[in-house]
Amino acid sequence: MADLRELYQELILEHSKAPRNYRALTAADHKAEGYNPLCGDRFTVSVQMEGDSIQDIAFQGSGCAISKASASMMTQSVKGKTKQQAKELFERFHRTVTGNQNPDSADLGKLTVFAGVSEFPTRVKCATLAWHTLQAALEGKQEAVSTE
Amino acid sequence: MTKVLRMPSSPGKVALGEPPSGYDVERIRADFPILDVKAHGQTLVYLDNAATSQKPRTVIDAISRYYECDNANIHRGVHYLSELATAEFESARKTVQSFLNAARPEEIVFVRGATEAINLVAQTYGRSQVSTGDEVLITAMEHHSNIVPWQLLCDEKHARLEVAPVNEKGELLLSEFERLLSSRTKLVAIAHVSNALGTINPLAAVVEMAHRRKIPVLVDGAQAVPRMPVDVQNLGCDFYAFSGHKTYGPTGIGVLYGKSALLEAMPPYQGGGDMISSVTFEKTTYNRLPYKFEAGTPDIAGAVGLKAALDYLGDLGMENISSHESDLLEYATEAISTIPGVRLIGTAKEKTGVVSFVMEGIHPHDIGTVLDQEGIAVRTGHHCAQPLMDRFGVDATVRASFGVYNTKSEVEALIRGIQRVKEVFA
Numbered sequence: 026m027a028d029l030r031e032l033y034q035e036l037i038l039e040h041s042k043a044p045r046n047y048r049a050l051t052a053a054d055h056k057a058e059g060y061n062p063l064c065g066d067r068f069t070v071s072v073q074m075e076g077d078s079i080q081d082i083a084f085q086g087s088g089c090a091i092s093k094a095s096a097s098m099m100t101q102s103v104k105g106k107t108k109q110q111a112k113e114l115f116e117r118f119h120r121t122v123t124g125n126q127n128p129d130s131a132d133l134g135k136l137t138v139f140a141g142v143s144e145f146p147t148r149v150k151c152a153t154l155a156w157h158t159l160q161a162a163l164e165g166k167q168e169a170v171s172t173e
Numbered sequence: 174m175t176k177v178l179r180m181p182s183s184p185g186k187v188a189l190g191e192p193p194s195g196y197d198v199e200r201i202r203a204d205f206p207i208l209d210v211k212a213h214g215q216t217l218v219y220l221d222n223a224a225t226s227q228k229p230r231t232v233i234d235a236i237s238r239y240y241e242c243d244n245a246n247i248h249r250g251v252h253y254l255s256e257l258a259t260a261e262f263e264s265a266r267k268t269v270q271s272f273l274n275a276a277r278p279e280e281i282v283f284v285r286g287a288t289e290a291i292n293l294v295a296q297t298y299g300r301s302q303v304s305t306g307d308e309v310l311i312t313a314m315e316h317h318s319n320i321v322p323w324q325l326l327c328d329e330k331h332a333r334l335e336v337a338p339v340n341e342k343g344e345l346l347l348s349e350f351e352r353l354l355s356s357r358t359k360l361v362a363i364a365h366v367s368n369a370l371g372t373i374n375p376l377a378a379v380v381e382m383a384h385r386r387k388i389p390v391l392v393d394g395a396q397a398v399p400r401m402p403v404d405v406q407n408l409g410c411d412f413y414a415f416s417g418h419k420t421y422g423p424t425g426i427g428v429l430y431g432k433s434a435l436l437e438a439m440p441p442y443q444g445g446g447d448m449i450s451s452v453t454f455e456k457t458t459y460n461r462l463p464y465k466f467e468a469g470t471p472d473i474a475g476a477v478g479l480k481a482a483l484d485y486l487g488d489l490g491m492e493n494i495s496s497h498e499s500d501l502l503e504y505a506t507e508a509i510s511t512i513p514g515v516r517l518i519g520t521a522k523e524k525t526g527v528v529s530f531v532m533e534g535i536h537p538h539d540i541g542t543v544l545d546q547e548g549i550a551v552r553t554g555h556h557c558a559q560p561l562m563d564r565f566g567v568d569a570t571v572r573a574s575f576g577v578y579n580t581k582s583e584v585e586a587l588i589r590g591i592q593r594v595k596e597v598f599a
Binding site (some may be wrong): 033043067087091148 | 382535537538539543546553555557568569595598
């Protein structure tokens with residue numbers, strides 16, 4: 026039996042209750058909305074770029090503990106990174122939460138706490154919603170991204 | 174206090190000599206093999222009956238037996254098996270007719286489910302009767318399957334979809350409903366029982382108001398048929414739709430009941446075999462009712478399984494089932510109401526065994542995951558009723574919905590599960 030504590034790690038619960046960078050970003054030059062129609066999670070991710078680097082990033086919206094904590098910790102992890110670095114980080118994160126990469130070799134930093142999601146396949150979409158939304162924002166897509 | 178609406182049941186549908194107090198839930202549980210499954214190592218507590226119900230052994234056996242002994246195509250072969258299969262299929266139709274107390278067997282059309290039944294009416298009755306500037310009236314508590322087919326129709330015909338509002342308890346505002354009936358209203362489409370809230374709609378009043386203006390009424394009965402006695406002649410509605418799989422029968426089969434005069438006047442739905450009486454390249458003559466609406470080889474085994482399910486429910490007695498679920502609802506409502514931080518969504522006076530709730534600061538999806546780890550199956554999300562979620566200002570709810578085999582101890586397991594949720598997210 027998968028352990029609930031593996032999913033709901035302290036750090037995840039803490040971020041879900043007090044999300045970081047949870048605000049409007051008036052200086053944003055990239056923005057996208059992400060939506061999970063199955064559970065109604067909805068987030069807007071706003072990014073301010075400087076050259077090729079993410080200078081500032083913020084998010085707003087509503088969702089479950091996993092999706093909110095993931096959005097919060099994502100904003101911390103990608104700030105200061107280049108587009109390409111953020112993309113690669115998402116790829117490693119995605120492989121980890123889907124059980125396709127050993128978290129020890131994924132170089133995820135704090136994001137390693139999401140490794141437990143791989144035991145809960147129905148929650149992968151929650152963990153990756155903000156990341157998909159960030160990708161859409163960086164690629165300048167106008168349409169809301171959906172996990173479906 | 175919540176109480177299930179009692180409607181007069183037709184003769185012959187009351188279980189013999191079994192008062193509600195004699196309802197033997199343990200014996201019923203033994204009829205459902207899946208209840209022995211362990212979920213994450215825990216005893217399964219299946220409280221997702223509004224999504225789909227589990228199947229009794231008699232249904233599973235009827236389907237197997239059909240394929241082992243009777244399988245053939247229907248209405249065409251002259252051979253032995255084809256006669257058997259045809260007889261079984263038509264016998265299933267008669268069972269449905271009697272279960273709904275429809276006047277005639279040809280008023281029962283087999284479809285894939287309630288969704289297809291509603292789409293059938295939208296695409297045939299709707300497309301032939303609704304034109305520019307007309308209106309279709311629904312309610313704010315409809316499932317997407319009783320919203321989107323009408324939106325598609327209204328878009329195509331430049332007609333308007335009107336929506337009757339509900340109050341904060343999740344009850345239809347009848348005066349608002351009546352106000353929205355106009356000379357342009359071509360059809361009323363309304364749930365008998367709300368899937369997300371459990372509200373039982375006041376169909377007698379709805380039908381009376383609509384019929385006074387000569388407007389036909391379609392009822393989405395997907396949540397009502399498994400939970401309470403349904404008598405379409407007594408209701409007086411013009412169309413009634415339900416799904417086999419929510420009624421302890423198989424997936425892939427459902428029913429559209431329609432008054433024969435309406436069905437006769439409607440154009441066909443799909444074209445193909447079985448729905449014709451003669452075909453030339455110049456002209457096709459359509460078959461009589463109900464075959465006009467049953468193009469192609471139907472889900473014969475599904476109909477056989479549905480018959481077994483309705484026979485099973487008939488033996489239990491719909492009054493007894495409704496009384497049993499009403500007891501569970503009352504017990505669950507009282508227990509959940511006393512938990513701090515839990516808010517019930519949908520507190521209609523007339524309600525079936527559905528408990529929808531939200532918890533302060535905890536998302537329904539997280540609640541669902543914690544309950545799942547305890548072996549408790551509930552639905553979390555918008556329940557295909559997003560406009561209704563908007564009405565209550567929530568993105569989603571947790572929904573526990575009861576069935577014939579649920580027990581008070583399972584309600585207690587749910588309550589313990591909710592306490593566990595609070596511990597995890599404390």
